[in-house]
Amino acid sequence: MNGVNWFRHVGNRDGITLIELVAVLLVMGILTAVILERLLDIDAIREPARLDRLKNHIRFAQTMAIKKNNRFWGIRCDGTLYWLFRTDNPNNATEPEQTSNIMYLPGEDDQKVNASSDDPFKVFFTVGTFTIYFDRYGMPYTYVSGVNEIRTLVAQGLQTLDISFGSTQLRITGETGYIQ
Structure with missing residues (x-):
């Protein structure tokens, strides 16, 4: 149990950071561009x-x-x-x-x-x-x-x-x- 409690308390407890949000949006934007480029004629x-x-x-x-x-x-x-x-x-x-x-x-x-x-x-x-x-x-x-x-x-x-x-x-x- 001691290992599980340690895992829950590591990192930011308030939610996601702005850097994480920007990174996710950037990856999603790149994936969307690649997919659309292949789908559109x-x-x-x-x-x-x-x-x-x-x-x-x-x-x-x-x-x-x-x-x-x-x-x-x-x-x-x-x-x-x-x-x-x-x-x-x-x-x-x-x-x-x-x-x-x-x-x-x-x-x-x-x-x-x-x-x-x-x-x-x-x-x-x-x-x-x-x-x-x-x-x-x-x-x-x-x-x-x-x-x-x-x-x-x-x-x-x-x-x-x-x-x-x-x-x-x-x-x-x-x-x-x-x-x-």
Whole structure:
């Protein structure tokens, strides 16, 4: 019995110490991070996040066109990279490609953004090629196939412009420029 009483009276009799509490929380945090990292499918999260990012960048181009009402603003995508541009002459097909017309997108370090990855050399999913312009009213324009001029989606008889983005579609409404 003497050994049992000695065991009960050793240590802090008031409860746990702050150091013990911090140590337990730290171990639990590390274990939770490891378990979640193994359970979550990062690729399943990557595509919707990138799609939202592209939508926000297209909305930014539309907002800039409305705000700076003397120029066309737009987004061009070559299938991997996309970029923001502004132009005074939208009927020139090379305008979105010219370095002097390419602008930085908000929150981006480079002028051209990889649509599927932060690493410019990795491609996790494909994106359809497109060029979309916005006028001072926020109406979307795109090239007429075979003709070196742009027209509104409505003038081309299109209700929407559908852009493939991985396994989903990004849709821009022709009349209002609403991005879904």
